[in-house]
Amino acid sequence: MNDQLVVYSSKSGFTRRYAEWIAEELQCEAIPLSNLQSAMVGAAKTIVYGGPIHAGWVVGLKKFLKREDRKKNQNVFVFAVGLSPSNSADIERCHKANLNDSNRKIPWFYFMGGLDIDKLKGIEKLIMKMVLRAEAKTKRKEALKAGKPVEQIAGYPILDYCDRAAIKPLLEAIKAAA
Numbered sequence: 001m002n003d004q005l006v007v008y009s010s011k012s013g014f015t016r017r018y019a020e021w022i023a024e025e026l027q028c029e030a031i032p033l034s035n036l037q038s039a040m041v042g043a044a045k046t047i048v049y050g051g052p053i054h055a056g057w058v059v060g061l062k063k064f065l066k067r068e069d070r071k072k073n074q075n076v077f078v079f080a081v082g083l084s085p086s087n088s089a090d091i092e093r094c095h096k097a098n099l100n101d102s103n104r105k106i107p108w109f110y111f112m113g114g115l116d117i118d119k120l121k122g123i124e125k126l127i128m129k130m131v132l133r134a135e136a137k138t139k140r141k142e143a144l145k146a147g148k149p150v151e152q153i154a155g156y157p158i159l160d161y162c163d164r165a166a167i168k169p170l171l172e173a174i175k176a177a178a
């Protein structure tokens with residue numbers, strides 16, 4: 001029996017894609033955090049948790065780490081998915097804020113995800129529409145100032161930076177710990 005498990009939260013599918021790639025490589029299951037049952041947690045020797053970053057916080061991570069059914073001798077790995085560049089100070093800050101104190105030693109990985117407004121709902125959709133509109137407005141102002149033609153873009157672009165090769169260091173770390 002494979003005693004590895006991938007658990008994830010995902011609002012628009014990018015983290016799910018990484019979770020499924022990792023599970024495929026490990027030949028184990030990828031389960032949404034909302035469907036995670038204690039028996040699965042109890043049977044796993046290694047759990048990989050992944051979630052999207054929202055305003056600097058990895059969605060679902062606190063909830064996952066607080067679970068009382070987690071065993072002390074389990075190997076836990078965390079991956080975060082966001083839109084910031086991998087080497088940005090934001091990601092370093094996010095790492096420090098999300099894995100502090102007793103969780104500091106949990107191995108952390110960051111992968112670039114994407115943005116698909118139509119797959120978001122409620123307040124998250126609204127926030128991202130506002131962010132994109134503000135960015136477009138700044139670009140238009142800059143273009144006008146520079147005497148360049150102003151681009152008129154209809155709708156919202158779909159961004160996709162997912163890269164299967166990015167999971168390699170995580171897979172190697174899991175292998176090394178096994």
Ligand SMILES: Cc1cc2nc3c(=O)[nH]c(=O)nc-3n(C[C@H](O)[C@H](O)[C@H](O)COP(=O)(O)O)c2cc1C
Pocket residue numbers: 009010011012013014015016051052053054055056057081082083084112113114115116120123124125127128
């Ligand atoms: C409300 C909201 C806040 C976000 N905040 C951040 C952030 O602080 N840093 C970042 O890098 N990406 C941020 N993002 C981008 C998401 O992390 C990115 O779109 C991710 O790929 C979404 O993954 P998912 O499809 O699994 O939900 C934010 C997205 C939303 C909707």
